[in-house]
Amino acid sequence: MSWEDNVRKVVPYVAGEQPRKTDIIKLNTNECPYPPAPGVGRMAAQMDYSALRLYPDQNTTILVEALADYYHVKPGQVFVGVGSDDVLSMAFMTFFNGGSPVLFPDVTYSFYDVWAEVHRIPYKTCPLDENWHIRPEDYRQPNGGVIFPNPNAPTGLTESLETVERIIRANRDVVVIVDEAYVDFGGVSALGLLEKYDNLLVVQTFSKSRAMAGMRIGFGIGNEKLIRYLNDVKFSFNSYTMNLPSQLLGAEAVRDEAYFREITGKIIATRERVKGELRKLGFTFPDSRANFIFATHPSIPAKQIFQALREADIYVRHWDKPRISEYLRITIGTDEQMDTLLAFLRDYVARVL
Amino acid sequence: MSWEDNVRKVVPYVAGEQPRKTDIIKLNTNECPYPPAPGVGRMAAQMDYSALRLYPDQNTTILVEALADYYHVKPGQVFVGVGSDDVLSMAFMTFFNGGSPVLFPDVTYSFYDVWAEVHRIPYKTCPLDENWHIRPEDYRQPNGGVIFPNPNAPTGLTESLETVERIIRANRDVVVIVDEAYVDFGGVSALGLLEKYDNLLVVQTFSKSRAMAGMRIGFGIGNEKLIRYLNDVKFSFNSYTMNLPSQLLGAEAVRDEAYFREITGKIIATRERVKGELRKLGFTFPDSRANFIFATHPSIPAKQIFQALREADIYVRHWDKPRISEYLRITIGTDEQMDTLLAFLRDYVARVL
Numbered sequence: 184m185s186w187e188d189n190v191r192k193v194v195p196y197v198a199g200e201q202p203r204k205t206d207i208i209k210l211n212t213n214e215c216p217y218p219p220a221p222g223v224g225r226m227a228a229q230m231d232y233s234a235l236r237l238y239p240d241q242n243t244t245i246l247v248e249a250l251a252d253y254y255h256v257k258p259g260q261v262f263v264g265v266g267s268d269d270v271l272s273m274a275f276m277t278f279f280n281g282g283s284p285v286l287f288p289d290v291t292y293s294f295y296d297v298w299a300e301v302h303r304i305p306y307k308t309c310p311l312d313e314n315w316h317i318r319p320e321d322y323r324q325p326n327g328g329v330i331f332p333n334p335n336a337p338t339g340l341t342e343s344l345e346t347v348e349r350i351i352r353a354n355r356d357v358v359v360i361v362d363e364a365y366v367d368f369g370g371v372s373a374l375g376l377l378e379k380y381d382n383l384l385v386v387q388t389f390s391k392s393r394a395m396a397g398m399r400i401g402f403g404i405g406n407e408k409l410i411r412y413l414n415d416v417k418f419s420f421n422s423y424t425m426n427l428p429s430q431l432l433g434a435e436a437v438r439d440e441a442y443f444r445e446i447t448g449k450i451i452a453t454r455e456r457v458k459g460e461l462r463k464l465g466f467t468f469p470d471s472r473a474n475f476i477f478a479t480h481p482s483i484p485a486k487q488i489f490q491a492l493r494e495a496d497i498y499v500r501h502w503d504k505p506r507i508s509e510y511l512r513i514t515i516g517t518d519e520q521m522d523t524l525l526a527f528l529r530d531y532v533a534r535v536l
Numbered sequence: 537m538s539w540e541d542n543v544r545k546v547v548p549y550v551a552g553e554q555p556r557k558t559d560i561i562k563l564n565t566n567e568c569p570y571p572p573a574p575g576v577g578r579m580a581a582q583m584d585y586s587a588l589r590l591y592p593d594q595n596t597t598i599l600v601e602a603l604a605d606y607y608h609v610k611p612g613q614v615f616v617g618v619g620s621d622d623v624l625s626m627a628f629m630t631f632f633n634g635g636s637p638v639l640f641p642d643v644t645y646s647f648y649d650v651w652a653e654v655h656r657i658p659y660k661t662c663p664l665d666e667n668w669h670i671r672p673e674d675y676r677q678p679n680g681g682v683i684f685p686n687p688n689a690p691t692g693l694t695e696s697l698e699t700v701e702r703i704i705r706a707n708r709d710v711v712v713i714v715d716e717a718y719v720d721f722g723g724v725s726a727l728g729l730l731e732k733y734d735n736l737l738v739v740q741t742f743s744k745s746r747a748m749a750g751m752r753i754g755f756g757i758g759n760e761k762l763i764r765y766l767n768d769v770k771f772s773f774n775s776y777t778m779n780l781p782s783q784l785l786g787a788e789a790v791r792d793e794a795y796f797r798e799i800t801g802k803i804i805a806t807r808e809r810v811k812g813e814l815r816k817l818g819f820t821f822p823d824s825r826a827n828f829i830f831a832t833h834p835s836i837p838a839k840q841i842f843q844a845l846r847e848a849d850i851y852v853r854h855w856d857k858p859r860i861s862e863y864l865r866i867t868i869g870t871d872e873q874m875d876t877l878l879a880f881l882r883d884y885v886a887r888v889l
Contacts, residue, residue: 186631228585236571266776269773278544381539397588397590408540419548419651420622421619
């Protein structure tokens with residue numbers, strides 16, 4: 184017998200490429216093209232580094248309270264983690280603990296099946312309809328929990344609050360997680376449903392609309408009892424996960440609502456302009472409410488465009504997966520970055536066709 | 537049926553008290569009384585906060601390479617995590633995955649049984665001998681893995697490299713984790729055994745000797761195959777756990793060996809002086825090689841001393857647990873802090889006896 188016999192063997196998630204080259208246009212991992220709020224920079228510069236000798240506040244009070252203030256909920260309704268991936272993984276472990284399969288869409292965030300595998304949770308995917316929308320009736324079958332992003336990734340499509348509520352209402356005996364990583368770019372949040380449903384967990388992130396992917400901050404909001412269960416599991420892993428800079432800089436980011444409105448507004452405006460330009464080139468796409476566009480071209484293979492862009496140092500995302508292999512997910516960058524992309528595509532489409 | 541039926545219910549770990557009062561002498565969670573290396577402060581002040589908009593390097597290259605350089609191992613032998621608790625929890629999940637019980641001492645770091653519970657790993661504790669030492673023969677029984685700290689906590693006692701090697705040699709078919717959180721205060725590291733044993737994982741932390749508990753950085757060193765398994769599980773949870781400040785500031789801390797030697801040397805000198813003073817007051821204790829002393833008084837109950845200290849705003853650690861309820865774990869602070877503690881105890885012991 185060898186020690187390797189006892190090893191948990193998993194197929195790890197493969198994240199979007201993070202090229203080391205810096206002179207590229209990076210539209211492949213849905214980062215924000217603008218810097219974090221100016222207060223984040225001020226706080227970073229004035230932080231007393233000698234305080235790092237002490238453990239950080241394990242309750243992350245300053246950040247939890249900033250989020251509770253902003254979203255008009257109680258601090259006991261807020262759970263924070265090391266990116267929304269940490270929040271979601273803990274939620275899978277805490278709530279998807281029965282024997283029945285967890286349900287999520289077939290085309291969705293590619294981490295859900297990875298978490299199910301690593302935590303040994305059975306799961307079943309429900310196909311999106313031909314327009315990439317969720318069919319709420321699929322979520323009426325027996326299950327051990329439900330999770331979906333809204334807006335969905337990588338499609339960018341948002342479901343109405345009515346659809347979301349139908350799914351939650353049909354699943355009062357399990358936890359329903361709505362993953363709102365992209366909600367601030369024109370989606371509609373389920374936070375307003377929290378007063379009616381104690382089985383709802385809404386998860387958001389600082390990595391997109393708060394421009395802080397490098398800081399690793401995510402959060403979940405739910406009723407206090409549900410958040411308590413989540414914290415109990417979290418504290419069984421690690422009492423202190425949010426380091427001091429995350430707590431201080433994260434709170435600063437939340438406090439600057441004007442800046443947040445400004446950058447999300449700019450990204451939305453750029454997205455809508457890019458949609459028009461892509462249409463002129465023959466691309467089609469679901470009507471994204473996220474900070475990316477999921478586009479396909481009727482006559483040029485997606486992989487070919489992907490590789491041509493890459494050679495031009497423009498990085499977008501492409502998956503060799505069923506249903507979506509003819510699509511590119513293009514993050515919305517600055518207007519200047521998008522103009523470079525569009526100029527390349529204009530030239531490329533004309534050349535290839 | 538309710539959603540609560542599916543919840544994983546755990547008894548969470550209770551960490552040492554983190555009082556919000558600032559004018560106290562805090563000797564209860566084994567933090568370093570000195571600030572991190574000066575380079576950490578310089579890096580914090582000059583960090584470009586706008587880079588936070590991007591995801592951090594998921595391979596944590598800068599920090600992994602700094603550690604590999606320092607410990608003379610290959611980068612592929614180093615795993616980093618959000619504090620050593622993150623590293624250890626991932627290691628439990630990755631390696632302690634058979635059906636047989638994992639073995640660890642009865643008196644030890646209080647997170648081991650918590651991780652076993654949350655990951656549903658059977659475990660069995662092996663009693664330390666009457667002098668608080670590990671009995672290597674206890675680790676010859678069938679098991680699914682072995683973990684122990686060296687020096688042990690909360691005793692502070694170190695086991696010889698021969699004892700450590702005996703345990704590893706007897707357990708080639710499982711992974712043996714040596715938790716060296718306190719090794720830099722006079723312990724002896726098992727890192728030198730890595731060339732001989734591919735089933736060994738050595739775990740250390742930045743929270744004690746590197747004075748960076750607030751940054752949450754821990755690391756494990758093992759053979760490359762073992763570290764690859766650990767990374768596969770880690771990447772199934774969360775691709776990006778080490779935020780940008782952790783990577784940059786952590787690497788700076790590792791690079792300043794002179795400062796590291798200086799502060800650990802000061803703590804060792806203070807510890808040895810405090811041992812002498814405590815002995816004069818009648819206290820006895822195992823001969824600690826860590827940054828704390830585990831002391832008992834023959835005629836005054838530990839809990840009573842604990843409470844008297846607390847009322848004087850001096851916080852130490854006490855557990856109401858079998859075998860150790862008559863002991864106090866006292867972190868080594870600055871000389872000035874320890875003088876205040878000793879003055880209080882001199883007065884208190886004279887008053888009570």
